[in-house]
Amino acid sequence: MKIAIILGTRPEIIKMSPIVRACEKQGVGFFILHTGQHWSPEMDRKIFTDLELPKPKYNLGVGGEPYRKQIGFMTKEISIILAKEKPDVVLVQGDTISVLAGALAANKLGIKIGHHEAGLRSHDLNMVEETNRVIVDHISDFLFVPTPDALKNLHQEGRDPEKIHLTGNTIVDAILQNIKIAEKKTDILKKLKLKKKNYFLATAHRAENVDKKERLVGIIGGLAAIGEEFSAPVIFPMHPRTKARIEEFQIKIPVSVRITKPLGFLEFLMLQKNAKIVLTDSGGLQEESFILRVPCVTLRDSTERPETVEYGANIVAGTETEKILGAVKKMYGKNLNLKKWDNPFGDGTAGEKIVKLLVELTK
Numbered sequence: 028m029k030i031a032i033i034l035g036t037r038p039e040i041i042k043m044s045p046i047v048r049a050c051e052k053q054g055v056g057f058f059i060l061h062t063g064q065h066w067s068p069e070m071d072r073k074i075f076t077d078l079e080l081p082k083p084k085y086n087l088g089v090g091g092e093p094y095r096k097q098i099g100f101m102t103k104e105i106s107i108i109l110a111k112e113k114p115d116v117v118l119v120q121g122d123t124i125s126v127l128a129g130a131l132a133a134n135k136l137g138i139k140i141g142h143h144e145a146g147l148r149s150h151d152l153n154m155v156e157e158t159n160r161v162i163v164d165h166i167s168d169f170l171f172v173p174t175p176d177a178l179k180n181l182h183q184e185g186r187d188p189e190k191i192h193l194t195g196n197t198i199v200d201a202i203l204q205n206i207k208i209a210e211k212k213t214d215i216l217k218k219l220k221l222k223k224k225n226y227f228l229a230t231a232h233r234a235e236n237v238d239k240k241e242r243l244v245g246i247i248g249g250l251a252a253i254g255e256e257f258s259a260p261v262i263f264p265m266h267p268r269t270k271a272r273i274e275e276f277q278i279k280i281p282v283s284v285r286i287t288k289p290l291g292f293l294e295f296l297m298l299q300k301n302a303k304i305v306l307t308d309s310g311g312l313q314e315e316s317f318i319l320r321v322p323c324v325t326l327r328d329s330t331e332r333p334e335t336v337e338y339g340a341n342i343v344a345g346t347e348t349e350k351i352l353g354a355v356k357k358m359y360g361k362n363l364n365l366k367k368w369d370n371p372f373g374d375g376t377a378g379e380k381i382v383k384l385l386v387e388l389t390k
């Protein structure tokens with residue numbers, strides 16, 4: 028039995044880490060193929076070290092190239108590697124270019140495909156991620172579903188019930204496994220001179236937001252308004268893509284918004300845990316904030332994590348300055364007593380379930 032674990036971005040590395048650990052624990056053969064879609068040290072090499080993961084066997088190093096070049100190069104190079112390695116199954120996670128390329132390469136070679144986070148839907152085809160996840164779900168052999176809502180989506184789309192497996196999301200595993208490590212290893216609050224629950228944490232990186240000047244200006248304006256309204260710092264670890272667009276559009280960063288370089292996962296996890304509110308266009312951070320019981324405001328027009336909204340832990344605000352500020356006012360001071368709730372993202376054993384299923388289903 029040999030699993031090809033294909034990943035390319037920091038969220039994928041985080042969510043695949045419990046699967047890597049489960050493979051090691053269960054004695055299942057695997058190798059990691061990293062496309063290099065995320066390439067900065069904090070978003071790539073450092074995270075493997077922080078999470079004590081084995082280094083990837085392959086790294087394609089395609090970060091920074093435009094979409095059309097990335098998808099073509101990734102698919103070609105992944106196909107060559109898979110033809111040589113001959114894995115029993117390719118496992119991908121999420122909705123990135125790396126996920127689509129890995130699935131297309133495996134499909135071309137007749138290798139079985141497992142898709143973790145199958146069934147998530149924002150129902151917004153303006154997002155390239157929505158297109159990616161729908162295509163991958165349609166060509167996958169094993170659909171590992173993170174939530175009951177995602178399960179419903181797949182049934183409504185007519186996917187073969189025998190391919191669908193409700194496992195929970197490995198983000199729960201990752202948070203539970205790594206929060207104690209983060210508490211011991213990091214002193215990011217002290218380094219940034221922050222007090223617990225006395226600052227806001229923001230991220231923005233999605234193309235439909237940062238590549239459009241009007242939307243990016245709205246987001247930066249919203250962050251500035253929050254800092255002024257609540258007299259509290261807004262910490263903004265800046266993604267390389269966002270940094271490039273801000274420079275290109277000549278957007279001035281207000282004093283109330285504190286820019287930092289991209290942070291390591293453990294440092295960011297501690298910032299997230301102790302923030303007053305998290306503002307983000309990341310799907311994964313919506314989940315993480317929910318698990319950490321931190322209120323979230325989503326800087327998008329839709330979300331593929333509707334459970335976070337249904338439980339009252341998240342508001343989808345869009346990117347207009349006034350709406351962002353209004354959403355934060357609604358969430359400010361909200362006490363999320365999630366201990367009383369059944370976590371829709373699972374019980375922290377998703378990684379072990381997925382690996383066991385792959386072994387059983389590929390016999």
